[in-house]
Amino acid sequence: MNILIVGSGGREYSIGMALKKDDNVEKLYFAPGNGASDELGENLAISDFNELADFCEANSIDLTIVGPEAPLVEGIVDVFESRGLTIFGPSAQAAQLEGSKIFMKNFLARHNVPTARYIETDSLEEAYKFINTLEAPIVVKADGLCGGKGVIIAQSRDEAKKSAGEMLSGNAFGDAGTKIVVEEFLDGYELSVFAICDGEDYVILPAAQDHKRLLNNDQGPNTGGMGAYAPTPLVNDEIYQKLDERVVIPTLKGMKEEGMPFKGVLFMGVMVVDGEPIILEYNVRFGDPECEELMPLLKSPASDLFYKAATGDLKNATIEFHDKYAVGVVMASKDYPYKSSEPAEIIVDEIVHDDLEANAHISFAGVSRGEDGKLYATGGRVLVCVGIGESIAEAQQRAYMLVGQVHFAGKQCRTDIAYQAL
Numbered sequence: 504m505n506i507l508i509v510g511s512g513g514r515e516y517s518i519g520m521a522l523k524k525d526d527n528v529e530k531l532y533f534a535p536g537n538g539a540s541d542e543l544g545e546n547l548a549i550s551d552f553n554e555l556a557d558f559c560e561a562n563s564i565d566l567t568i569v570g571p572e573a574p575l576v577e578g579i580v581d582v583f584e585s586r587g588l589t590i591f592g593p594s595a596q597a598a599q600l601e602g603s604k605i606f607m608k609n610f611l612a613r614h615n616v617p618t619a620r621y622i623e624t625d626s627l628e629e630a631y632k633f634i635n636t637l638e639a640p641i642v643v644k645a646d647g648l649c650g651g652k653g654v655i656i657a658q659s660r661d662e663a664k665k666s667a668g669e670m671l672s673g674n675a676f677g678d679a680g681t682k683i684v685v686e687e688f689l690d691g692y693e694l695s696v697f698a699i700c701d702g703e704d705y706v707i708l709p710a711a712q713d714h715k716r717l718l719n720n721d722q723g724p725n726t727g728g729m730g731a732y733a734p735t736p737l738v739n740d741e742i743y744q745k746l747d748e749r750v751v752i753p754t755l756k757g758m759k760e761e762g763m764p765f766k767g768v769l770f771m772g773v774m775v776v777d778g779e780p781i782i783l784e785y786n787v788r789f790g791d792p793e794c795e796e797l798m799p800l801l802k803s804p805a806s807d808l809f810y811k812a813a814t815g816d817l818k819n820a821t822i823e824f825h826d827k828y829a830v831g832v833v834m835a836s837k838d839y840p841y842k843s844s845e846p847a848e849i850i851v852d853e854i855v856h857d858d859l860e861a862n863a864h865i866s867f868a869g870v871s872r873g874e875d876g877k878l879y880a881t882g883g884r885v886l887v888c889v890g891i892g893e894s895i896a897e898a899q900q901r902a903y904m905l906v907g908q909v910h911f912a913g914k915q916c917r918t919d920i921a922y923q924a925l
């Protein structure tokens with residue numbers, strides 16, 4: 504099988520690594536890929552969806568897997584399917600589950616999926632009225648895609664009103680914020696749960712926990728994610744069962760009934776409050792860095808999972824996971840997440856311990872290949888060191904041993920990834 508992966512991050516690199524191990528896979532391509540993915544496959548400098556489809560036709564690509572949300576929301580799946588190409592991801596219509604928080608909240612409400620009490624509005628007056636009925640903290644969200652920056656947890660009614668005003672005026676997030684969701688604050692612990700869906704059937708992956716804040720103990724500003732681990736012991740069978748019955752099944756049924764069957768990754772942002780899983784939001788693709796921990800836990804061939812999901816055949820798939828744990832630590836550049844940093848050469852020490860060689864690896868993200876052939880840190884989140892182990896503690900130890908082998912000027916990482924599980 505020849506496979507194209509769309510995207511350039513550590514998420515796409517880790518999908519590439521899983522496919523590389525798979526005997527069913529012949530050639531791998533990345534569009535655009537990053538400075539290290541050219542060692543797993545071939546990088547393509549093509550972004551136009553029709554040109555990518557031309558490439559797939561000309562090069563016998565059997566499957567395309569889309570990593571990030573933007574091309575999904577922009578309709579890459581619709582273009583490919585109209586040309587008879589097999590692609591894993593939701594249509595533009597179905598991708599609204601991530602592309603519009605209002606669409607998502609209204610969908611959840613229509614199908615009785617548990618979520619925080621909310622209103623959606625484009626009127627400041629209505630926003631104020633609802634805010635007056637809530638106790639702080641109060642959550643204000645821009646409707647559209649904001650790269651993970653469109654949510655304000657306001658500590659007072661006044662702050663919530665101010666945020667609502669800044670969003671609605673278009674000053675805060677432009678058009679993405681001219682409609683907003685205001686909702687009650689949920690106090691609990693957060694999980695990332697992923698379902699691979701084929702429109703009708705689904706496979707749930709081991710639940711993961713992300714670490715959004717820059718600094719240890721969940722301090723400092725929000726980031727794209729500084730590390731993750733899976734499976735998390737914060738989920739038990741009862742929570743999985745509730746997610747099946749109350750969330751995934753009604754969602755897939757509802758999307759189908761409404762004429763937009765959901766195919767792709769349904770990423771459930773879950774807050775567990777007093778043992779009850781409540782949906783904060785949906786995303787329509789893998790989390791990054793959660794994907795980097797989930798891919799190595801996949802025991803079944805990755806091509807089988809993605810191809811069967813893309814072709815509506817998941818009921819004929821037996822998907823297995825290793826009975827192990829994975830911890831991923833993001834190494835970020837000096838001024839992340841505030842501003843970009845000077846390119847810095849990456850040096851990885853030779854790994855001389857067999858144990859580490861076998862149970863840890865790097866998933867490369869914000870890296871570029873220099874003209875000198877060397878690898879440079881050029882993005883905010885540069886790479887993820889992933890450790891695998893029989894316990895979370897062992898996986899964590901291996902991840903951090905690998906972190907110690909990686910050098911670039913200004914590198915920063917959290918030293919407590921997976922602390923909530925230890």
Ligand SMILES: Nc1ncnc2c1ncn2[C@@H]1O[C@H](COP(=O)(O)OP(=O)(O)O)[C@@H](O)[C@H]1O
Nearest residue numbers: 619642651652653654686687688689772783784
């Ligand atoms: N109702 C809520 N109660 C408590 N925390 C929330 C609530 N909604 C969002 N959050 C917090 O804000 C973060 C971002 O919100 P989310 O809805 O996931 O939007 P996005 O990922 O698009 O920025 C969540 O991961 C969670 O930590």
Ligand SMILES: [Mg+2]
Nearest residue numbers: 651772784786
């Ligand atoms: Mg989120």
